[in-house]
Amino acid sequence: MDALDGMSSRKTTRPTCEQFRHSFEEYDHIVNVLRASTGHRPSLAIICGSGLGGLADLLTDTDSIEYDDIPFFPISTVHGHVGRLVFGMLNEVSVVCMQGRFHFYEGWAMQNIAIPVRVFKLLGVQTIIVTNASGAVNPDYKVGDIMLIKDHINLPGMIGANPLMGLNDARWGPRFPALSLAYDRQLLQLARKVALGIGFGEDLREGVYMMVSGPTFETVAEARAGRILGADCMGMSTAPEVIVAKHCGMRVLGISLITNIIIQQYDRDDEPNHQEVLMIGQQRAANMQLLVAEVVKQIGHQA
Ligand SMILES: O=P(O)(O)O[C@H]1O[C@H](CO)[C@@H](O)[C@H]1O
Numbered sequence: 001m002d003a004l005d006g007m008s009s010r011k012t013t014r015p016t017c018e019q020f021r022h023s024f025e026e027y028d029h030i031v032n033v034l035r036a037s038t039g040h041r042p043s044l045a046i047i048c049g050s051g052l053g054g055l056a057d058l059l060t061d062t063d064s065i066e067y068d069d070i071p072f073f074p075i076s077t078v079h080g081h082v083g084r085l086v087f088g089m090l091n092e093v094s095v096v097c098m099q100g101r102f103h104f105y106e107g108w109a110m111q112n113i114a115i116p117v118r119v120f121k122l123l124g125v126q127t128i129i130v131t132n133a134s135g136a137v138n139p140d141y142k143v144g145d146i147m148l149i150k151d152h153i154n155l156p157g158m159i160g161a162n163p164l165m166g167l168n169d170a171r172w173g174p175r176f177p178a179l180s181l182a183y184d185r186q187l188l189q190l191a192r193k194v195a196l197g198i199g200f201g202e203d204l205r206e207g208v209y210m211m212v213s214g215p216t217f218e219t220v221a222e223a224r225a226g227r228i229l230g231a232d233c234m235g236m237s238t239a240p241e242v243i244v245a246k247h248c249g250m251r252v253l254g255i256s257l258i259t260n261i262i263i264q265q266y267d268r269d270d271e272p273n274h275q276e277v278l279m280i281g282q283q284r285a286a287n288m289q290l291l292v293a294e295v296v297k298q299i300g301h302q303a
């Protein structure tokens, strides 16, 4: 049976400003499908960045659901992004993990990249931890550093590609949401304390993530521009998920793994590549997992 049978609200035959959006009722439908597939009722969600899918391996008592089997979900097309939701327990907290995310450069509309975030909201998720792999433009940073995100620059959003474009359904949140507090200060403080407690010291950073659309890595001039504009690192994800999460009232913690230093000199002969990104992800997986698991534990204690 078609997932839309019995639902008349969606108009697919003519273009409207809603053409990339799903209705609240369609989200309800997704949630019903997921609730029928797992007994877990998560209060926290984790989005795994490139090479960081191992975070989902921390969960116990798991139920996994392929994106392919979830109505209206995009699918993962990028190496290093498996493409499934993993429900389970992490340090006594009920968690759902996105093992694989969606990117603008894969061709998904901005509005569709963050579909899972709204699904999480309806599932009862209050807190989301968004991780990513990114390249540093801050000259003090080094490969393998872990950067707690204190703010972002959504470059695609600033020139017309924001996931909240289109009619606003107030059941999600306001038409003009504020983002000056997008990254929850208490969670940032908690993550900082946890990271220092487990000995991250010199590897720990706090900075600004700039989203670019990708899939190209930066030219030298673009990297320099990113730095001048205030970025500490640059990546091709995260901002849409954070915007949609904040819009619907979730608490957000963002963590970037610095997988490469973005080239800002014209006399260099080397080039960045995705294999390197995945390799550093693997090398630092244990540290990222330690940090996330401990943060989740502390959030659980606070609840
Ligand atoms: O942001 P995540 O998904 O972690 O991945 C980052 O790494 C990939 C490039 O190697 C891009 O997808 C970039 O966004």
Ligand SMILES: Nc1nc2[nH]cnc2c(=O)[nH]1
Binding pocket: 133, 134, 135, 136, 212, 214, 216, 217, 218, 234, 235, 236, 259, 260, 261, 262, 272, 277
């Ligand atoms: N845009 C961008 N995204 C990345 N993701 C991982 N490394 C990089 C990078 O150097 N640039």
